[in-house]
Structures are given as structure tokens and as C-alpha cells.
Amino acid sequence: MRLATDIAEMERVLTPLNGEGERGAEIYRDLRAFRSVMFMNTEDLVGVRNVRRDLILNHLFSRAGPALLSPYKVAGWTASQYVSWLDSHSTGDAVEMVQGAVQWYEDLVRERGAPNFDPVYPTI
Numbered sequence: 001m002r003l004a005t006d007i008a009e010m011e012r013v014l015t016p017l018n019g020e021g022e023r024g025a026e027i028y029r030d031l032r033a034f035r036s037v038m039f040m041n042t043e044d045l046v047g048v049r050n051v052r053r054d055l056i057l058n059h060l061f062s063r064a065g066p067a068l069l070s071p072y073k074v075a076g077w078t079a080s081q082y083v084s085w086l087d088s089h090s091t092g093d094a095v096e097m098v099q100g101a102v103q104w105y106e107d108l109v110r111e112r113g114a115p116n117f118d119p120v121y122p123t124i
Helices: 002-019 021-037 042-047 053-063 071-075 079-087 091-112
Strands: none
Touching (some): 021 053, 042 053, 053 091, 071 079
16 A cells, blocks of 8 residues: 555656656656556456556566565666666566566476465466
8 A cells, every 4th residue: 555655646746747758758657557556466467458568577576475586686686776777678678587587486496396386477
């Protein structure tokens, strides 16, 4: 619930930017669309079409258990380094980064001989 409140506040602050250039409008649209995603069931996120795929994929890591690490953790980066990287790369690059984290997790599960995968894994 705290995150929803934070997003509402960010929307309020970013509203003036909505009309100021393509990037400001894009950020505002993404933020507004993402707000509804937070309250959806994990399985329902597959059908979301109004939020960029890379945003949904990265959000799914926050719903996973501790073994399914976010892409930036697998890369050994800080969250701020990852955000900077995302800002300078394409959606396709971000999806590839997620795929790398998923591959790392699959290898980890197999190495450990774990009986099953994280419930969020199939959605990612």
C-alpha cells in the first residue's frame, strides 16, 4: 500500500512534465499504467498490454522469493547502477538482462537439486 501512495505522489509531482516533451510524457504514462499492476495477481500480469514488458518482468522479481534474484543482483550491481543501465539501453536489452537472471536461477535450482522452482518463475 505504501508503494501505491508513493506512486500517487509521484504522479502528482510529474503531472506538469506530462506536456513537456516526449520523455516526460512517456515516464508519466508508464507510471500511471504501472499503478494498477501492483494490485494484480501474478498470473494476470501476463495479459497486461499497457505497461512495457521490461517493467512487468522487473516487477515480478519483487514478488519472488529470495533465491530468484533481480537482474541487477545477479550482475553484482547496485539498484542505482541498474536504473542507470536501464535508462541507457533499449527495452530489448532489458529483457535480455532479465533472461540472463532467469537462466542463472534455473542453473542454481538444478545445481542444488531443488524439488521445484519459485512460484513466480513460470510467469517470468
